[in-house]
Amino acid sequence: xxxxxxxxxxxxxxxxxxxxxxxxxxxxxxxxxxxxxxxxxxxxxxxxxxxxxxxxxxxxxxxxxxxxxxxxxxxxxxxxxxxxxxxxxxxxxxxxxxxxxxxxxxxxxxxxxxxxxxxxxxxxxxxxxxxxxxxxxxxxxxxxxxxxxxxxxxxxxxxxxxxxxxxxxxxxxxxxxxxxxxxxxxxxxxxxxxxxxxxxxxxxxxxxxxxxxxxxxxxxxxxxxxxxxxxxxxxxxxxxxxxxxxxxxxxxxxxxxxxxxxxxxxxxxxxxxxxxxxxx
Amino acid sequence: xxxxxxxxxxxxxxxxxxxxxxxxxxxxxxxxxxxxxxxxxxxxxxxxxxxxxxxxxxxxxxxxxxxxxxxxxxxxxxxxxxxxxxxxxxxxxxxxxxxxxxxxxxxxxxxxxxxxxxxxxxxxxxxxxxxxxxxxxxxxxxxxxxxxxxxxxxxxxxxxxxxxxxxxxxxxxxxxxxxxxxxxxxxxxxxxxxxxxxxxxxxxxxxxxxxxxxxxxxxxxxxxxxxxxxxxxxxxxxxxxxxxxxxxxxxxxxxxxxxxxxxxxxxxxxxxxxxxxxxxxxxxxxxxxxxxxxxxxxxxxxxxxxxxxxxxxxxxxxxxxxxxxx
Numbered sequence: 001x002x003x004x005x006x007x008x009x010x011x012x013x014x015x016x017x018x019x020x021x022x023x024x025x026x027x028x029x030x031x032x033x034x035x036x037x038x039x040x041x042x043x044x045x046x047x048x049x050x051x052x053x054x055x056x057x058x059x060x061x062x063x064x065x066x067x068x069x070x071x072x073x074x075x076x077x078x079x080x081x082x083x084x085x086x087x088x089x090x091x092x093x094x095x096x097x098x099x100x101x102x103x104x105x106x107x108x109x110x111x112x113x114x115x116x117x118x119x120x121x122x123x124x125x126x127x128x129x130x131x132x133x134x135x136x137x138x139x140x141x142x143x144x145x146x147x148x149x150x151x152x153x154x155x156x157x158x159x160x161x162x163x164x165x166x167x168x169x170x171x172x173x174x175x176x177x178x179x180x181x182x183x184x185x186x187x188x189x190x191x192x193x194x195x196x197x198x199x200x201x202x203x204x205x206x207x208x209x210x211x212x213x214x215x216x217x218x219x220x221x222x223x224x225x226x227x228x229x230x231x232x233x234x235x236x237x238x239x240x241x242x243x244x245x246x247x248x249x250x251x252x253x254x255x256x257x258x259x260x261x262x263x264x265x266x267x268x269x270x271x272x273x274x275x276x277x278x279x280x
Numbered sequence: 281x282x283x284x285x286x287x288x289x290x291x292x293x294x295x296x297x298x299x300x301x302x303x304x305x306x307x308x309x310x311x312x313x314x315x316x317x318x319x320x321x322x323x324x325x326x327x328x329x330x331x332x333x334x335x336x337x338x339x340x341x342x343x344x345x346x347x348x349x350x351x352x353x354x355x356x357x358x359x360x361x362x363x364x365x366x367x368x369x370x371x372x373x374x375x376x377x378x379x380x381x382x383x384x385x386x387x388x389x390x391x392x393x394x395x396x397x398x399x400x401x402x403x404x405x406x407x408x409x410x411x412x413x414x415x416x417x418x419x420x421x422x423x424x425x426x427x428x429x430x431x432x433x434x435x436x437x438x439x440x441x442x443x444x445x446x447x448x449x450x451x452x453x454x455x456x457x458x459x460x461x462x463x464x465x466x467x468x469x470x471x472x473x474x475x476x477x478x479x480x481x482x483x484x485x486x487x488x489x490x491x492x493x494x495x496x497x498x499x500x501x502x503x504x505x506x507x508x509x510x511x512x513x514x515x516x517x518x519x520x521x522x523x524x525x526x527x528x529x530x531x532x533x534x535x536x537x538x539x540x541x542x543x544x545x546x547x548x549x550x551x552x553x554x555x556x557x558x559x560x561x562x563x564x565x566x567x568x569x570x571x572x573x574x575x576x577x578x579x580x581x582x583x584x585x586x587x588x589x590x591x592x593x594x595x596x597x598x599x600x601x602x603x604x605x606x
Contacts (some may be wrong), residue, residue, distance in 0.1 A: 105348050137384050137418065139344055165418045168448040194449045197479070201450060204478035205505065 001086075001121065004066045008083050011059050012048075015076045020047040024080065028087050034099045041084060041103055042111065045077035053079055070150035070179075074117070081114035086121035097127050104131060109140055116146040119153035126157065133162040136169055148175050155182025164191040167216070171198065177212040178278070184215065192220035196228050203231065211243030211280040218250030226256050233263065239280065241266060246275050300532070302331055304539040308552070309574070312336040312534045313559035314413070314442070314474060314492065314521035317375070318356075318364050323600075324524070324531045325371040331535040334574040335374035337563060338364060339413040339442050342382045344526050350394045353381075357402045365407060366584035374574050376563070378412030378442045379403050386426035387418070396429060403437050409563040410434070412442025413474065416453045419446060424460070431464040440565050441471045442492075445480070447499070454480045458487055472562050475523070477501060481509060485517060490562045494523040495533035503537040507544045515550035519559040 013021055024047070027033070027040050055063070055072050063069045071079055090096045100122075104115055116135050119128050132154055135147045147154060148170045154163060163186055170177055177183065195216055199209045209232070217225065232244050245266040248256045261267050269275055310333045317325070317338050328336075338360055347353055360377040368375035379402045381395045403411060411434040416423050434441045441461065446453035454473060461471050468488035476484055476491045477500070484491040493509065494500045506520060522533035530536070538555040542548075563569055598605070 133418075133420075134346070134387065137346070137387065161418070161420065165448070172448055194452070197449065197451045201477060201479050205502075 004068055005083065005086055007059055007062045008071070008079065011053055011055055012076070012080055012083055014056070015051070015053050016048045016080070023047050024084065027084065028089070033088055034090055034095055037088065037099060038103060041081060044081055044084065048076045048080045050075050050077045067152065077110065078114045078117060082118040082121060085115070085118040093124050093127060096124065101131070109142060112140070112143045113146040116143060117151065120151060125153070128153070129157055129162070132158060133165070136162065136166050141173065144169065144173055145175060149179035150181065152181045155186050160188060160190065164188070164194065167191060168194060168198070171195070171210055171213060177210065187216045187219060189220045192217045192225065196225055199232065200228060203235070208237065209240055211239050212277065214243040214247035215277045218247030221248065221251040221253040221256050226253060229256065230259065242269055242275060243280055245270055246277070300536050300539060302535065302539065304542045305332065305535060308332055308538060309334045309556055310534045310538060311556045311559045312522050313519055313563060314339055314494065314523045315531060316341060316523070316525040317368060318359060319526040320524060320531055325368060325373060328531050329371045329373055331532050333373060333534065335376065336368070337376045337378060337409060339378045340380050340382065341413055341525070342384045346385055346388065347391070350391065350398070353395050354398055361402070361405050361407060363584060376407050376409045376569065378410040379408050380411045380414040380430055381426055382413060383415050383417035383423045383427070383444060386423045387420055389422050392422070392426050396426070399433060403433065403439060407568055409566040409568045410440040410442050413444040414441065415444040415457050416446045419449060419453055419456070428460060428464065431461055431466060435464065435466060440563055441466065443471060443473050445473060445475045450477065451479050455483065458484065458489060470565055475500060478505065478509065481513060485513060490517045490519065490558065492519045492521055494521055495537050496523055496529050498528070503533070503540050506537055507541055507546065510541065510546060510550060510554055515553040515558070517558060518554050519562070520554055
């Protein structure tokens with residue numbers, strides 16, 4: 001993480017004035033950070049501006065390798081705030097928690113986005129679990145995106161119930177499912193059953209289902225889920241049918257595989273092996 | 281292919297616009313048993329009164345973002361039985377409320393404990409017609425704990441319960457809400473299960489609960505679907521509400537649904553049950569609803585703690601079509 005922070009610092013330096021750079025460095029040297037951090041964190045955009053960060057090729061390559069390539073879509077205030085939080089020298093766990101919790105409780109939207117974006121960079125990852133779960137209860141789109149999309153913290157640390165809530169809410173709020181870190185690795189039966197119920201509810205309301213939903217169901221297809229898949233295959237659009245067919249290829253449940261083969265179009269679509277979850 | 285909102289897609293979802301012709305239900309009276317008026321404007325009150333809404337229930341809920349201290353809860357509950365009730369009365373609409381700790385904020389356990397301590401101060405007040413809206417959101421252990429505690433409170437106070445069912449994992453969440461209510465010995469006839477859809481309605485009715493439906497654009501029920509549900513299940517123990525709040529919602533959802541039911545051939549009797557009578561039957565079990573109160577003329581000179589919404593000689597009925605605001 002130290003290496004990542006160094007690359008991030010090099011990116012920040014390329015994107016802010018010398019004056020702002022000195023201001024950030026001075027803050028990190030402060031002996032009483034916990035008293036000063038709220039002010040610094042809140043006023044930071046006045047120093048750094050709010051433009052999208054510019055990243056050179058070497059920096060991007062290094063960030064990609066470390067799994068943080070996504071910060072290219074951040075603004076400089078967001079990145080600087082995350083850097084600032086990740087460089088706090090407060091060692092005491094309780095003190096760090098209460099200092100940041102105070103920031104969370106009074107955060108406006110951009111501050112909240114930066115705070116949740118900082119979770120993967122903070123020490124004592126276990127103490128932020130409840131805060132992360134609370135963030136998923138937000139109704140504010142950009143806050144949810146900061147938690148759900150391109151954030152490695154939730155899949156690494158949330159328990160199954162909170163994780164399932166994150167994924168479900170991502171479907172409900174139409175987030176980009178493909179950007180959820182750890183999506184396939186954390187698929188589970190409970191989530192699959194809930195998503196199938198959700199699909200049925202959408203169908204009953206005459207609405208479409210996001211095809212990405214089925215990638216979380218495939219491995220868990222059983223006799224009960226199979227009955228529901230049949231409804232989807234019989235009545236709904238080609239995209240959904242193909243997604244269901246692709247999910248079935250990830251299943252061990254033979255009756256579902258046999259059933260898919262009764263649809264010539266789907267059999268053909270699967271035959272050349274080019275259909276994958278990025279096709280949707 | 282997925283997934284961001286677009287105006288074109290939203291328009292497609294809504295279908296061809298069809299004018300709301302209030303004359304189809306002229307003279308009918310409506311009761312909206314779930315609407316968050318603190319989030320709405322005086323124009324909404326005016327439009328509701330004009331469309332025949334004579335009474336409503338405002339359930340206590342969360343404010344779009346979490347409260348951070350007890351005093352915010354206290355002030356909110358006070359506003360439901362105070363200022364908001366008064367504001368409503370100035371439009372001739374009888375305002376009731378349900379009081380409770382909503383499911384989302386039940387997850388802040390240290391605050392939830394404090395809120396539970398002040399709830400008894402509010403639930404016995406005049407015009408409080410139930411405990412609500414309570415239930416599940418994420419379906420966490422903390423939500424379950426405070427749902428159970430508030431069911432006990434309702435039982436002790438003899439009040440109906442207005443149960444919010446979760447958006448996500450709705451079917452299981454609805455079943456679980458009913459199981460727990462029965463486990464605590466509540467009479468299903470005193471429990472209103474809210475935000476139903478096609479997937480939940482049958483079991484709710486079969487088990488003897490009231491089934492409320494929220495007519496809310498895009499995310500909950502559409503009123504055409506609602507018409508089909510009443511055709512299929514009949515009108516007994518079914519009610520509709522708007523749940524209008526700070527989101528894109530429609531405070532005229534109840535009269536509009538009544539008009540659509542009329543146009544689609546439902547009987548006046550069934551329409552009255554679903555948009556007026558059943559809600560009263562359910563919540564009047566609190567002993568706090570008297571229909572004779574509904575027709576009180578708006579007393580526009582009335583004041584609440586020295587304040588009135590009519591400031592400095594303002595006319596009670598501004599002409600909205602005029603460019604001049606005087």
